[in-house]
Amino acid sequence: MIRLAQIVRHPIKSVGFEELASASLTKGRALPFDREWAVIHEAAKFAELTSWQPKMNFLRGVAGPELMAIQARLDEAEETVTLTHPRAGEIKLSPDHDGQRLIDWLRPLWSTDRPAPARVGRVPGQPMSDTPSPFVALLNHSSNRALGQHLGQDLSIHRWRGNLWLDCMSPWEEFDLVGKSVRIGEAVLEVQERITRCKATTVNPKTGRADADTLGALEQHYGHQDFGVYALVTKSGNIAQGDEVTIL
Known part of the structure; x- marks a missing residue:
């Protein structure tokens, strides 16, 4: 059987994974809060994040391997995320309101030869997944x-x-x-x-x-x-x- x-799920694209005991799936929707937010880098090909965009515009584990070691815990009611990393430690923040704090925390984990993290974006209801x-x-x-x-x-x-x-x-x-x-x-x-x-x-x-x-x-x-x-x-x-x- x-x-x-x-x-x-991965509340912030490429920035932390979280295991859940249960979830509620909705017809025509992704797993709730999966890739709900994404960190946009300075070479992104758009001015404002208003719709789905290709993964090349965001921070990703393939370009910043240390991101893969981040774990996440999302408080759905508060829409706050607690992130932990073996070298960077722990931080709790609201991706909607504390974008600069997130970027500052991520900088030491991101390759200096890649476009730098610039801002955090979100399109409610549209996960920033690879498709x-x-x-x-x-x-x-x-x-x-x-x-x-x-x-x-x-x-x-x-x-x-x-x-x-x-x-x-x-x-x-x-x-x-x-x-x-x-x-x-x-x-x-x-x-x-x-x-x-x-x-x-x-x-x-x-x-x-x-x-x-x-x-x-x-x-x-x-x-x-x-x-x-x-x-x-x-x-x-x-x-x-x-x-x-x-x-x-």
Whole structure:
């Protein structure tokens, strides 16, 4: 029986991951507060953030590996985020009102040869994910373990910046879900496409340093650089860790 093992969101794009015990999914929407805010750098190709924009305009783990080691805790009622990092310590702030504090905290973690962080942006209801579609990313624990075996090390799930981690599947069985729907708890999601990965996944979320050639291992052993699948919520409902996952 397939189970929902973890629920993960990233309140600020590329700046911290947070595990949840439960969540409420809404038809046509992403996981609540996932990539709700983003840190815009000084070379961004737009003046104001009023709609979805490509990832190249924002701070990202692929360009600043130390960002991958940030953990987050969001207070949804206050819309404040507490961020922790092994070197930078802890900070609590409102992304809407304390943008400069966030930027100052991030500067030592960001590469000096990259465009500097400039401001924090938000488009309510439009996550600043890698695609404009309100996808929820489904990933498979067995695939992560299989890839780790090829690399000879345990891989943290947080390298992949996914949302819903499924257990009790065969390795790579998630790819067979494309074109199908799954029920998780009360919600239903339609699986749309595979997710092609970038070098951010080579970085260890505990250290903020690259230590595993995830892309090379995917290419060598499987002939692709895909990990996980994107899905759209087609029926609203609550989900929780341990929920049964049914393929419809």
